[in-house]
């Protein structure tokens with residue numbers, strides 16, 4: 583007898599390859615992070631706000647006087663790093679879904 587649990591994961595909580603797009607000029611940026619993608623997005627947001635020169639994505643928005651959009655609107659997580667088998671014991675990941683608060 584096996585029991586299965588459907589686990590919904592907020593995609594931005596996962597680490598992997600993320601792709602923010604400028605909402606105005608549609609310039610795409612691609613990045614990779616071992617931390618949750620939403621944490622990485624917050625950093626881009628900070629770089630934009632404080633005019634740090636660290637983020638290419640933020641820099642493009644600053645230089646062109648474009649506006650930065652909401653994470654859910656402008657960023658896509660294109661690849662997630664899978665968790666190890668032992669991490670979710672007896673849990674089968676059937677699907678991943680966006681959970682919008």
Ligand SMILES: [Zn+2]
Nearest residue numbers: 604606607648
């Ligand atoms: Zn732009």
